[in-house]
Amino acid sequence: MSELEPPVAGVGAGPPRDPLSDEDCARLRAQLVKAVARVCPFWLSAQAEDIVQAALIRVIEIMRRREGNEGLNASYLWKAAYSATVDEIRRQRRRREVPLEEGAVEATVASPEPGPEEVGKAKEIGRELQDCLGRLVEPRRLALVLHLQGHTGPEAARLLGWSEKRVENLIYRGLADIRLCLEEKGLRP
Numbered sequence: 001m002s003e004l005e006p007p008v009a010g011v012g013a014g015p016p017r018d019p020l021s022d023e024d025c026a027r028l029r030a031q032l033v034k035a036v037a038r039v040c041p042f043w044l045s046a047q048a049e050d051i052v053q054a055a056l057i058r059v060i061e062i063m064r065r066r067e068g069n070e071g072l073n074a075s076y077l078w079k080a081a082y083s084a085t086v087d088e089i090r091r092q093r094r095r096r097e098v099p100l101e102e103g104a105v106e107a108t109v110a111s112p113e114p115g116p117e118e119v120g121k122a123k124e125i126g127r128e129l130q131d132c133l134g135r136l137v138e139p140r141r142l143a144l145v146l147h148l149q150g151h152t153g154p155e156a157a158r159l160l161g162w163s164e165k166r167v168e169n170l171i172y173r174g175l176a177d178i179r180l181c182l183e184e185k186g187l188r189p
Contacts, residue, residue: 020110052084054087133178144175
């Protein structure tokens, strides 16, 4: 953290100015670029600029909400960069995105349409999965269906009006129940 510059004017001690000058934004961005470069893993380096932008937006929002003489120091900027990096890692894992290398396109492109056997197998798995979901107790089923639809734990908790911890536990238990049910039917995930 010692390589980070002192706090940006308008970011450090003294009341924050609203809006930030272009010079202050540029200095703040430069500090965040350094912080992101430290915490960003190599495999995510292609998204480093996006991470910097996300962290910059967060910091500017915080600065606008703050009142009084509180300033943002280098430690806070590092935390913002770290948090934005972790969020991007989670987003990548949730999407399971894999960047394509030049020349690797042929290897990753699947056949245009599945054959009749694959269609039949997919329908059978879908029916069995719906049967297993139907056997779950309602709270587990609700939490798990939201999870399978791509909602995060906090989003599902907000939608259901439950605590995040409860939703998280229901999802994990529901996934375990589904796995067991499918294995009993001869299907392995």
